[in-house]
Amino acid sequence: MKVVKFGGSSLASGESVSNAINILTSEKERQVMVVSAPGKRFSKDIKVTDLLIQYAEDFLHQNPTNDIVSKIFNRYQEIGNYFGIESAQLEIIHDILLNLPKQNYPNNDYLLAAFKAHGERLNARLIALILNHMGIKSRYLDPIEAGLIVTGEPNDALVNPESYINLDHLKIFDDEKIVFPGFFGITPSGHIATFSRGGSDITGAILARGMHCDLYENFTDVSGIFSVNPAIIPSPKSIKKMTYREMRELSYAGFSVFHDEALIPAIQGDIPINVKNTNAPADPGTMILPNRNFSADRIITxxxxxxxxxxxxxxxxxxxxxxxxxxxxxxxxxxxxxxxxxxxxxxxxxxxxxxxxxxxxxxxxxxxxxxxxxxxxxxxxxxxxxxxxxxxxxxxxxxxxxxxxxxxxxxxxxxxxxxxxxxxxxxxxxxxxxxxxxxxxxxxxxxxxx
The missing domain is CATH 3.30.2130.10 (VC0802-like)
Structure with a gap:
């Protein structure tokens, strides 16, 4: 079984979601889909996560929120309409958005975390709805139901070891696809807490370890990882394979294609990671592998x-x-x-x-x-x-x-x-x-x- 994670740029529009679904369904082994919130559709666009942050701030400052709620809902509605989803089926997304300020939060940090997390949470619900509408048996799986327990700060959470026990007990049927929201988990007291920004990578790695997957595929908008920042060296060489610790060292100093904290669950579970391009899924991408028996192709990676x-x-x-x-x-x-x-x-x-x-x-x-x-x-x-x-x-x-x-x-x-x-x-x-x-x-x- 494979866990497949798609970044925000890979799920920004109906067309890009369609592309992601084609990738998901092209291999039977791709059973678990981890989704980010819709990202930018064009250079000056605003990510849904940033719209949700604005929503939280408007509410906290007692500013009107109708316009920002409409902007957020329109992003999901646009994707749903692309697949012919009826408006009545999308109303649940609108209702959840409207009810966000009405929930009880221990403090404003928890409120912000909950608002941000719904970018992924609503997108996962929507994509599961789309898959079933297309005749693909699918199930939305929420971190609460899965038992993805986290501790730490509300907006910089850490996975609790209990999560892996809970994930190990999940039953996934051979003929279904699981759609799981990235970026957040549930605290022991039942509140939402998010990983650091870009944390959907972390969710994918946690699921890959907890479900004992053979491979964790991380789809983004580039064909793997480059050996140097393309803004410094035009058309640099891509890395075909590298070790976990090479990726950790490079992530520390600025490699941002893959979240460095996401490596920890993969290392602990000995799960290979394949960073690939959503727009060119046939490209081999970059394999991130365990250190043992690794043979380097070059002196410098x-x-x-x-x-x-x-x-x-x-x-x-x-x-x-x-x-x-x-x-x-x-x-x-x-x-x-x-x-x-x-x-x-x-x-x-x-x-x-x-x-x-x-x-x-x-x-x-x-x-x-x-x-x-x-x-x-x-x-x-x-x-x-x-x-x-x-x-x-x-x-x-x-x-x-x-x-x-x-x-x-x-x-x-x-x-x-x-x-x-x-x-x-x-x-x-x-x-x-x-x-x-x-x-x-x-x-x-x-x-x-x-």
Whole structure:
């Protein structure tokens, strides 16, 4: 059995839904369809999820909501009409939208999560209706019924291990298709909580593991995963196969085709993932595979970069002989609930790299002030101009001198990395550069190896 997930761009219109249904029904093994909310139909269009967020905000601010409800419903009605679904059958979608503000929510975060989740929830209901209208035996399966239990934050949920037990007990008949909404689960108290944005990938991986599937197919709008961002290198090479950990490393630094958190259930269940193109389903796409018995085709699999980082540089003589220095820093970060990404160090200095999304200017000042007062470094410098490049490849383990090759190529372009660090797994090299140098650095590395 296969789980097949379709992204929002693959379900944005009646025509695209028809294409997705053709893919679903082209193989008997494709029994479980995980759906996203309808995405953009054209470049200036608005995703249904964003319309639902606006709906929630309008309600919370006591603004009129009739217009936004009509906009959201029209998106589903347009898709239903494409397949000849009668208006009376679509009224349930309109009723559910109207009733969203009337439900009881523990707080506004739960309200926002519930509103957002209905992009997927209503689309799954609609597509199950369409399939049955077409004579394809189908069943809408809600996360409540399936027992997909989540914990954590209302808008950044984590799957509960109990979910896998519940999914294992589900009965799926050989002659039916299951349509399942992505992006959300149900808390132990019965409220909706969503995964992080793009979390339908996570739902698909959870189902693939819980249902012991042979393959998880993730359909999107590109033919697999490219070895570098096409915005930096036009027509880059596509990746035919890669390992889970290669994908994790590259996702961390900006590969956005597949949600990096979705890899965890697949890894735990040892489920291969195939990222494919909805508009070219015959293309092989990219296979994401377990690490064992993996044979790399190239030294480098991919190069990724991300600009949203900052760094705190500290210098203090005899730092290596001062016990508890790092602990004091970590306690300050813990006090303000700020995670750090990396902490490369030398004999007398240390650099702490942060993801900027966890910081505000006020937090930066508070952290720097406390570190200065408690540790009294000889030099303290905050660096906002920081980018991270990840060079990743299972083939790196069998080849020496990769770091030297990269540094030599960068030097030829007058780029001096602010930091370089090779992971213990020997499949990745992290490079810190200035923001204005990152695009040229990525081009240089790509051209050196590809």
């Amino acid at each position: 991919g190069v990724a970069s991300q600009k949203n980082f900052s760094a705190l540089y500290l210098h203090k003589y005899l730092l290596n002989k001062e016990a508890g220095f790092t602990l004091k820093i970590l306690q300050i970060l813990d006090k303000y609930h700020v995670p750090y990404e990396h902490m490369p160090s030398g004999i007398d200095d240390i650099t702490i790299i942060f993801n900027r999304k966890f910081l505000t200017d006020q937090l930066i000042d508070l952290i720097c002030n406390e570190i200065q007062a408690l540790i009294n470094p000889d030099q303290l410098e905050w660096i906002d101009d920081y980018a991270i490049i990840m060079v990743v490849g299972e083939g790196m383990k069998k080849h020496s001198g990769i770091s030297a090759t990269i540094l030599s190529a960068l030097q030829a372009q007058n780029i001096t990395p602010q930091m370089i660090n090779q992971g213990a797994s020997q499949i990745s090299i992290m490079i810190g550069t200035k923001n204005e140098e990152v695009k040229l650095a990525v081009k240089t590395i790509y051209q050196e190896f590809f």
